[in-house]
Amino acid sequence: MLLAYARDAEQTLQPESCSDSFDYAVSLASYHLESGQEGARVLFGPGAEEARRTVLTADDVAHRLSQVPLPEVTAAALRSTLADTVDTARYWQDPDGEDILVAAEPVRRELRRVAEHIARSAHAQWWTTSVAADQWSVGWSESVGWSEDGKDSAGSTTAELLRDYRDRTAAEEVRAERDRPADPSANWSGWWWSTPPTRCSSRLLFDRTPAGLWFVEDSMGWERAITRRVNIPAGARVYEVDGAQAWAELCRQFPVEVTAQKRHDWYRTTGRSGRWVIPDWPRLAERYEGVHLTVAGYLAAAGTAIVVDADTASVIAGWAPDHTYWLTDTVNLGSDDPRTWVCDTSGMHPSWIEEAHH
Structure with a gap:
């Protein structure tokens, strides 16, 4: 959920994705992490070949995450992120690239900032x-x-x-x-x-x-x-x-x-x-x-x-x-x-x- 919240936060402030964005880094790193798995994502279209050759590490993703400003938490934004997270739960298949990525220590460390940001919000208090x-x-x-x-x-x-x-x-x-x-x-x-x-x-x-x-x-x-x-x-x-x-x-x-x-x-x-x-x-x-x-x-x-x-x-x-x-x-x-x-x-x-x- 924390990864999804950060991606939504960036998209709110920067609707157009670009090659130096956090969202792009997550997509590309996840692609390489799950490459070869059954049902793995596929890159196609303009720029696909260059993307296949570009490898971004967990450290790269963590650095870009550290640059994402976190806007004030709203009830609607928190609900949408939670809904997306629940909808993508898959308890009958292997972890996908994003699952592997968020388990990497550099990314986990940086996601704590997102977790603390959400936890401070009054809109998350009913969660417990x-x-x-x-x-x-x-x-x-x-x-x-x-x-x-x-x-x-x-x-x-x-x-x-x-x-x-x-x-x-x-x-x-x-x-x-x-x-x-x-x-x-x-x-x-x-x-x-x-x-x-x-x-x-x-x-x-x-x-x-x-x-x-x-x-x-x-x-x-x-x-x-x-x-x-x-x-x-x-x-x-x-x-x-x-x-x-x-x-x-x-x-x-x-x-x-x-x-x-x-x-x-x-x-x-x-x-x-x-x-x-x-x-x-x-x-x-x-x-x-x-x-x-x-x-x-x-x-x-x-x-x-x-x-x-x-x-x-x-x-x-x-x-x-x-x-x-x-x-x-x-x-x-x-x-x-x-x-x-x-x-x-x-x-x-x-x-x-x-x-x-x-």
């Missing part, structure tokens, strides 16, 4: 807060199970969804153990998410738009959505995932073995080989109504190999920042009218606009 009382569910018009009024069309209770999920996960582990290669580097992919199969919701942001409209991992380019208020009972117990340790504790208390079905995707994205577990959501539902991932928790831990014990780890995958997954039917959709949204993609960043009801 617990689940908000005002929650909204998002339904995408192009997705399976969507209905015009924003209500669930599946008809199953939350308990039924969790039982079915538990059975399918256990059956898939048996199949994967039997049918898939034990070599984690084998070219194999499967269901890489670690989310419950239940309704999720998020808070309203500074402009009264639900966070779930903006923060979607690996989005499908949806341009229309229905949102509904979610009723949360007083005293609802919500487990807060504010970082790797909180997730690891869930996995220690309620582990479900998923090594055979996750090993290939999670090895590819983390580089770790070994046993994998996820939380047992049906068991967790006996203690909590929901599980909330803070923005800070997402940025610190999502997509990483989270150590559970000496030989076991887990990954927060498929989640989005500020999402709360609800594990019981004590939480339900409100009876008030749904809100309909359309996505305007004409600007530098997508923007969600509410449709007026007639």
Whole structure:
């Protein structure tokens, strides 16, 4: 996210990219770092041949980053950068050139300036807060199970969804153990998410738009959505995932073995080989109504190999920042009218606009 924020900051002050810009340096350095990988970016057009011969190091990128002025943080800019970061999460493939670049010490060192700049802003303070009382569910018009009024069309209770999920996960582990290669580097992919199969919701942001409209991992380019208020009972117990340790504790208390079905995707994205577990959501539902991932928790831990014990780890995958997954039917959709949204993609960043009801 820090890299994206710095690139946006430079583009705001210098809309036209040039060969001595930070943005150009990031693009070129990333190109060379991922060269030869499957799906690597390709250079073409005027100047492509010269760019292929020009090698910029992490030190070069860090120096250019140090020259980028950081404008005052705005809520809109921070949201756009976070949304772009979430959308580009890829937990089933190798780190790309930008991932490798930001892991280099010279760049990491210079990115601390960006992190401190954002952390000082009042607009980032909600990133560490617990689940908000005002929650909204998002339904995408192009997705399976969507209905015009924003209500669930599946008809199953939350308990039924969790039982079915538990059975399918256990059956898939048996199949994967039997049918898939034990070599984690084998070219194999499967269901890489670690989310419950239940309704999720998020808070309203500074402009009264639900966070779930903006923060979607690996989005499908949806341009229309229905949102509904979610009723949360007083005293609802919500487990807060504010970082790797909180997730690891869930996995220690309620582990479900998923090594055979996750090993290939999670090895590819983390580089770790070994046993994998996820939380047992049906068991967790006996203690909590929901599980909330803070923005800070997402940025610190999502997509990483989270150590559970000496030989076991887990990954927060498929989640989005500020999402709360609800594990019981004590939480339900409100009876008030749904809100309909359309996505305007004409600007530098997508923007969600509410449709007026007639």
